[in-house]
Amino acid sequence: MGINCTKSPKVKPQHQNQQVESGTSAPHSGSLSRRASDSDRMATDKEKDVKENSKSTLGGGEDDEEISLKEYRLCQSEDLQENEMKVFEAGEKQVLVVKENGKVYAMGAKCTHFGAPLNSGIFCKGKIYCPWHGACFNSKTGDIEEFPALDPIPVYPVNIDPTTNEVKVTLRNNSHLSSQNATKTLCKASEDNSEIVVIIGSGAAGHSCAETLRQEGFSGRVIIVTKDESLPYDRTKLSKAMNLEANKLSLRSNEYYSKGDIEFVYKVGVQGVDVEAKSVLLSNGDILKYSYLVIATGGRPRPIPCPGTHLANIFLLRTPKDANQIHAFANNKEVHVVIVGTSFIGMEVAAYLVDKAASVTVVGRSSTPFVHVFGPLIGKRLQQLHEEKGVKFIMDTEVGELLGNEDGNLTEVCLTSGRVLKADILVAGLGVLPSTDFLRDSEIILDSRGFVPVDERMRTNCSDVYAVGDIASFPLRAKEECDARKLVNIGHWQMALHHGRTAALTILGLSQPINETTVPFFWSSMFGKSVRYCGYAPDFDDVIVHGDIDNLKFAAFLCEKETVLAVVTMNYDPLAIQFAALLRQQKILLKSDVINDPQSWTTILQET
Numbered sequence: 001m002g003i004n005c006t007k008s009p010k011v012k013p014q015h016q017n018q019q020v021e022s023g024t025s026a027p028h029s030g031s032l033s034r035r036a037s038d039s040d041r042m043a044t045d046k047e048k049d050v051k052e053n054s055k056s057t058l059g060g061g062e063d064d065e066e067i068s069l070k071e072y073r074l075c076q077s078e079d080l081q082e083n084e085m086k087v088f089e090a091g092e093k094q095v096l097v098v099k100e101n102g103k104v105y106a107m108g109a110k111c112t113h114f115g116a117p118l119n120s121g122i123f124c125k126g127k128i129y130c131p132w133h134g135a136c137f138n139s140k141t142g143d144i145e146e147f148p149a150l151d152p153i154p155v156y157p158v159n160i161d162p163t164t165n166e167v168k169v170t171l172r173n174n175s176h177l178s179s180q181n182a183t184k185t186l187c188k189a190s191e192d193n194s195e196i197v198v199i200i201g202s203g204a205a206g207h208s209c210a211e212t213l214r215q216e217g218f219s220g221r222v223i224i225v226t227k228d229e230s231l232p233y234d235r236t237k238l239s240k241a242m243n244l245e246a247n248k249l250s251l252r253s254n255e256y257y258s259k260g261d262i263e264f265v266y267k268v269g270v271q272g273v274d275v276e277a278k279s280v281l282l283s284n285g286d287i288l289k290y291s292y293l294v295i296a297t298g299g300r301p302r303p304i305p306c307p308g309t310h311l312a313n314i315f316l317l318r319t320p321k322d323a324n325q326i327h328a329f330a331n332n333k334e335v336h337v338v339i340v341g342t343s344f345i346g347m348e349v350a351a352y353l354v355d356k357a358a359s360v361t362v363v364g365r366s367s368t369p370f371v372h373v374f375g376p377l378i379g380k381r382l383q384q385l386h387e388e389k390g391v392k393f394i395m396d397t398e399v400g401e402l403l404g405n406e407d408g409n410l411t412e413v414c415l416t417s418g419r420v421l422k423a424d425i426l427v428a429g430l431g432v433l434p435s436t437d438f439l440r441d442s443e444i445i446l447d448s449r450g451f452v453p454v455d456e457r458m459r460t461n462c463s464d465v466y467a468v469g470d471i472a473s474f475p476l477r478a479k480e481e482c483d484a485r486k487l488v489n490i491g492h493w494q495m496a497l498h499h500g501r502t503a504a505l506t507i508l509g510l511s512q513p514i515n516e517t518t519v520p521f522f523w524s525s526m527f528g529k530s531v532r533y534c535g536y537a538p539d540f541d542d543v544i545v546h547g548d549i550d551n552l553k554f555a556a557f558l559c560e561k562e563t564v565l566a567v568v569t570m571n572y573d574p575l576a577i578q579f580a581a582l583l584r585q586q587k588i589l590l591k592s593d594v595i596n597d598p599q600s601w602t603t604i605l606q607e608t
């Protein structure tokens with residue numbers, strides 16, 4: 001076929017991943033406790049060395065590595081209450097311990113995404129929910145049940161002494177093996193399997209699809225064709241840490257993908273798909289055959305619809321290069337920045353740049369930032385937060401024209417209100433359009449906005465063709481009572497990862513319907529403060545707010561008619577993930593449940 005694929009070198013066989021059930025029956029079980037205790041407890045120094053030469057079943061070591069195992073006494077079994085989470089120190093590690101139905105389970109105490117302490121989340125029906133960005137882990141296996149974490153948490157064997165009731169865990173102590181993550185083993189390609197999965201796009205969805213295929217044993221070829229220049233990276237950081245270079249944002253290392261024989265074709269766009277011939281046409285003229293095609297091309301920033309966009313120093317933000325260029329230009333006390341758009345990208349970029357540039361002015365079409373996502377009260381408060389830090393806002397207006405100097409550099413932004421702003425750089429955050437133009441001549445159906453409709457297993461109308469991530473229009477549970485088949489598109493990092501995984505599992509015949517396995521969750525951060533949003537409520541008609549918006553400590557319930565469809569929180573953990581747990585249990589929250597008290601409903605999470 002003549003395509004320039006990165007071939008993987010042969011590598012040594014890897015160990016099996018740590019996927020053992022570590023639960024052990026406890027002699028006593030305590031009374032029901034609502035949620036975690038935050039107290040860290042020290043294990044006694046009574047440690048028993050259990051050194052042994054081992055081909056580790058705990059995963060990750062080298063073949064001839066001497067694995068040092070140590071047993072630590074954590075507590076008495078009766079110290080653990082049913083459904084409670086407690087953290088103990090065991091050597092240099094922190095161990096999270098839970099008890100469910102009388103069994104005790106031990107695991108790593110930190111989330112494998114950004115390291116949140118999991119005991120500040122919730123433990124509910126065999127799942128540990130991370131409070132920061134909604135990741136969810138199985139307490140018996142450590143497996144990921146919800147992204148954005150990419151790795152399971154390690155689980156540790158538990159032993160309860162039948163005579164003393166002491167709870168003990170066994171840990172490895174080799175320092176280089178002491179990672180909090182338990183990365184799953186990838187299988188390799190086999191010459192016996194002639195199937196080829198072609199994935200178009202190396203964003204969250206494409207990465208997740210490729211990784212899942214190999215984690216779950218697919219042994220054909222996996223080829224990612226991407227316009228990107230480098231390894232899949234964490235796009236969510238681009239508006240929060242704009243000076244980070246692409247290689248600092250990578251989701252996985254080159255070696256990791258090589259180990260799983262995941263092939264990349266970089267800097268090449270797919271220009272067309274022939275579903276009859278089962279092939280894609282690449283921008284370098286090559287034709288690539290597929291057995292299964294996964295389209296994961298994401299969004300492209302919506303351009304500014306006015307004259308003057310040819311001028312220099314006008315930026316859209318989608319790639320590390322964009323972010324780095326904006327940072328390099330605007331990190332200058334003589335530079336005036338205009339940001340167009342008041343949703344997440346615009347507001348996060350304003351927060352990032354305000355202490356770096358001479359001025360930052362945000363221009364918005366609505367009366368209040370985030371008004372369509374959070375409602376006016378929260379939107380107004382977040383605007384104030386920005387204003388307190390020096391960001392200026394000009395709302396209820398649009399950009400009419402961009403003017404420049406004789407060198408072709410931007411100098412002024414003319415608003416439709418008649419106002420003219422001095423500007424050295426403009427950053428537009430006007431939302432995204434699906435990158436699906438290359439599908440227009442294919443048999444693959446697009447909707448009127450260019451999204452690709454899929455079913456609950458990410459299948460398009462064409463056999464063996466899947467669409468995932470920002471481009472997919474998929475069925476979501478949140479509205480099941482009124483319209484189970486309503487298709488939505490949700491541009492969240494976590495959702496894109498989940499889509500990719502679901503498509504991979506569908507290819508392998510293992511998937512469950514997406515509307516039964518995931519709950520939308522996203523976050524944003526500005527000035528070190530995080531907003532968490534769980535659910536999906538594009539048409540909310542009421543917002544019930546509890547807490548103190550002025551002090552940025554609140555929980556807001558977005559309702560449509562009598563049902564709560566989404567929860568927004570700031571400084572109000574773990575309410576957002578409690579709502580996630582509720583939706584995962586397919587339960588419904590009514591407006592009347594939260595009108596007087598934001599939290600009393602959470603007791604139903606432990607009910608059968």
Ligand SMILES: Cc1cc2nc3c(=O)[nH]c(=O)nc-3n(C[C@H](O)[C@H](O)[C@H](O)COP(=O)(O)OP(=O)(O)OC[C@H]3O[C@@H](n4cnc5c(N)ncnc54)[C@H](O)[C@@H]3O)c2cc1C
Pocket residue numbers: 200201202203204205206225226227228235236237238239268269270271296297298299317318345435438468469470471490491492493494496521522523524525
């Ligand atoms: C600056 C920024 C900040 C964000 N912050 C957050 C956040 O805090 N929380 C959150 O939940 N979400 C956030 N998001 C949204 C999140 O990043 C997206 O939902 C997610 O990246 C979508 O993943 P995807 O795989 O569908 O598409 P993308 O990540 O956009 O990846 C698309 C891939 O397709 C490739 N491609 C496109 N067209 C072609 C073609 N024709 N041929 C070959 N390759 C092609 C691209 O090069 C890219 O590799 C943010 C987005 C941006 C831009």
Ligand code: FES
Pocket residue numbers: 111112113114115116130131132133134135147148149
């Ligand atoms: S730190 Fe746990 S989900 Fe991000």
